[in-house]
Amino acid sequence: MRPDDRHSGATTAKSGKSSARITQAGATSRWLAKQLYEGAGRPSARVCLWDGTELGAVGNAAVARLRIHNLGTLVRLLAYPDLYFGEAYMNGELEVEGDLVQFLETVYRARHSGRGNGFWNRMTDGVFSRRRRNTLDGSRSNIHHHYDLGNDFYQLWLDREAMQYTCAYFPRADTTLEEAQAAKLDHICRKLRLRAGDTVVEAGCGWGGLARHMARHYGVRVKAFNISGEQVRFARERARAEGLEDRVEYVEDDYRNVSGTCDVFVSVGMLEHVGPEHYPTMAKAIDRVLKPEGRGLIHSIGRNRAIGPMNAWIEKRIFPGAYPPSLREMMELFEHRAFSVLDVENLRLHYAATLRHWLQRYEGHVEQVRAMFDDRFVRAWRLYLAGSIAAFSSGQLQLFQVVFNRATCNDIPLTREHLYPAGGRG
């Protein structure tokens, strides 16, 4: 792909004087657009301005067109791309013509290719480094922002069975979303080597699907913590309807307040909301409840490198307080109490696949979403889901499952073969 920065003839001048003005305006906007395109590392896309200026990849090399509707948007994009791309997309001040996921993938890949000038990264790293803190109150408000949007909304596009809002597990490429979420739950249960009668503490249980799955299929008792009131209400109702209320207890409380003792500690998709500054507290909480022979698993979005807070727009609009740690940062949690890490699996392509299912279902129910909220919300969540696919498939985000136990416990299976039974549920 070679960038093509010719100025299109679409805006031809009407008179001599205004021609000079327009040419000058065209030259300025073209120069700005070029900064944007080059600074972003020359993604395989075309940039089109309101005045007809076009540049970027040509022909088949362009997977999509980014259409910027006015100068203000272009300037804001140059100043704070991480934040304002999302804001402008949400507000309709720019459009992506073509496949949104492919467009975001090429932007991610180009940005981290080393071709760019690091401009986008530099501009955003400093300005938006103030994450909303996950204190006890802060966490409650941050979690409410995202997870209390209404169970009806999430039911439109999550799997119908277990309501899992975390990475599924696709043993084969043609596994359905429902199958893949059940497979994820079983994969986790096998990693934890659940035995009938075990007691389980779950930190951050979402709509309670894992806890119910464990109780139903593995004969264990689960105490599951969550600070999202909407989710806990839903989880309790489901458990009652399924006759599991004697084996699953949902507690509306913070993971820092876990109590009692357990054979198994599990946390799926919560660590992203904890923040590295609270990892010692989390390690302490696990250390407090886990029995000497206990097993644990933490499942979390992560990154290959600790590069400060998440994308600024995601942090502002979607996930306040979220922070995907690098594996090194995650290890600080385990090292803090000298837990022994037994197994780490990176499932990032499974998350890309999961998100593709979610986006497809979301688009299938987009009119209902619009009726529940508004068009800005529809566009914001489309961008968030598409951007997440791009982040996982381009290798910007990872999904780590970490199995651990206590350093002195020798009850460890010799191999991981038990995770891969020939047939169904192990």
Add this chain to the structure above:
Amino acid sequence: MRPDDRHSGATTAKSGKSSARITQAGATSRWLAKQLYEGAGRPSARVCLWDGTELGAVGNAAVARLRIHNLGTLVRLLAYPDLYFGEAYMNGELEVEGDLVQFLETVYRARHSGRGNGFWNRMTDGVFSRRRRNTLDGSRSNIHHHYDLGNDFYQLWLDREAMQYTCAYFPRADTTLEEAQAAKLDHICRKLRLRAGDTVVEAGCGWGGLARHMARHYGVRVKAFNISGEQVRFARERARAEGLEDRVEYVEDDYRNVSGTCDVFVSVGMLEHVGPEHYPTMAKAIDRVLKPEGRGLIHSIGRNRAIGPMNAWIEKRIFPGAYPPSLREMMELFEHRAFSVLDVENLRLHYAATLRHWLQRYEGHVEQVRAMFDDRFVRAWRLYLAGSIAAFSSGQLQLFQVVFNRATCNDIPLTREHLYPAGGRG
């Protein structure tokens, strides 16, 4: 177990005056022995002094007796236990009556139980924190110290087929050493998804067993680096004898000088000799040679926590310059060049099993070892092998296999099922 600190009547006084002297001497040595025993966290063993003083665990609670032959040894043990336990054992100034491995296991477990006063740790951490540096010259001298003891020596007790001086892989508890080492090599090859025609760079190849195994069974070409002259000579001879010299090249050079490009980077049992201060250099070397779609694996002894240098005696007598990193420290290597970690497996119990085989074979050839070296050497290596079993089985040491690739490469198998074929070689 309750410590029993009564003074045995073995040394009864002969006269009034000398009785007072002896009683006082006895009281002092008993007090010192008690400091040693309590400070070590009250291991399940009995301490017996030259003067008949006995204390510690009683009856079946004592797995062994530590017999200390003189006051000087007791004092040195109190001052620098990490170093002088090994020195005194090697010199015959103390004996362990009973099972040496069990004795060392209870010492390890007691020491890290929190019952002790941290005395042993405190005393050693500061004093022996100067590791011998692994500069280009330093590494050569450090590696020569251990690996150039003579191939004849290692052939006495390593597996006969592949001469592997690293952790084997036991799919079943009754796997033989030869089978387990071959299984380890295949496990690594499967993790690396070797394809016929691939080019492999190996950093730190020992006697070259992995390189030959890869070339013979997977049809790849291997360039294997090692700075131990003795090992490289042996490896080349074997490759010639087995008709593999056109597919395996052994290079007597440092990993920092790896060159060319490769589909696969592998390093088994070398990272322990690199030192965290050189991880960025190692990451740079990998980054230089690994193709964009390349795969990598690093296999290394590790720890649950970064607690400074290794045991002082091991560092002085056995492995100068060695440093087993915590997983967090290992992650610094990968994070340095934003490699993506795909899979981590902790095989510590496999290393305990491997070492048990080695120790058994070593004891079976102990007269030959004595003839090659001397009795101090025999005792030093017995302690080293037994101590390593205890360290892995009590959870003081870990064995990490880490699979990685480049962040942008999506050629990743969906599951790890291919590592567990029902039958033999994959």
